[in-house]
Amino acid sequence: MDNKEFLEKVRKTAEGYFDRGEFFCSEAVVKTINDLLDKPYEETVTKLASGFPVGVGKSGCLCGAVSGGVMALGMVYGRVHGDKMNEKMFPVAASLHDHIKKLYGSTCCRVMTRNFEFASPERKCHCVKITGEVAAFVAEKFLEDEQISKTIKKD
Template identity: 45%
Template sequence: MNIKKEVSIKKISNDAENLFRGGFFCSEALLSSIRSNFELDIPEEIIGMASGFPIGIGRSKCLCGAVAGGVMALGLFFGRTKQGDCKVEKTLELSKELHDWFKEANGKNALCCRILTKEFDMASGAHKEQCIRYTGMVAGKVAEIIVRELNLVNTDSLLTV
């Protein structure tokens, strides 16, 4: 897979947030941002694969859709396509890293949408800004992992003061 060698993690995070604001849900926005910023030569249908994950997998309020989309994105880069391929171990390790990081970073020690949004009236959309923020956070962390693991360049670190 051809990928862009230099990316801005901040831009990936901001793009994911803006895509959510523009009409995508969390998992879709995350995958779309990763796909476009890394200039992945994969079809847009990959975004459609994420359409069932929002609001805790099909509105069941289980696993946070941003995290589900993040794990899908990690699978794009590090996942296996053949049985017996030991690449799966690296994918599992990186997915756990994302899981553990988000559980701590969100300040609620949870990955369950039901817990993350319990203080909000979901029908009114009061949760949306928090979910947009979480989507940006997760997109940024996924990009950070990809950049680190593939020895790519984060152009944010090239900016001088």
């Protein structure tokens, strides 16, 4: 499987979790990326993302998918107590923010979804698409990192 096909698979996996109602945006991204990395964290890691949907607990602020994406980037570039900050963490997190802002004009949930009724299928479809975009972006960043790409299984 080439990188393009792989990224499409990642996108569809994250979208599927959200579309089927198994997870919301942030949870779908975290679950997808944890699986992509061959589960460096227990399945329960998804719980950490459960407060971020609909712009952090339905407050309409930062897009939940973006929050989940930053958490997923932390799976690789984050640190534990006593470690120095990984020099890649801030720039790659900022690049996710900037990518989504460029595509959607904002990273604020209420701005990104302002043209949709909350409970509408159109809003859900829009958010599903954003979720897939974030998961694919994170996966692509990992593929671009020679150290990380060696550990990713593309099957």
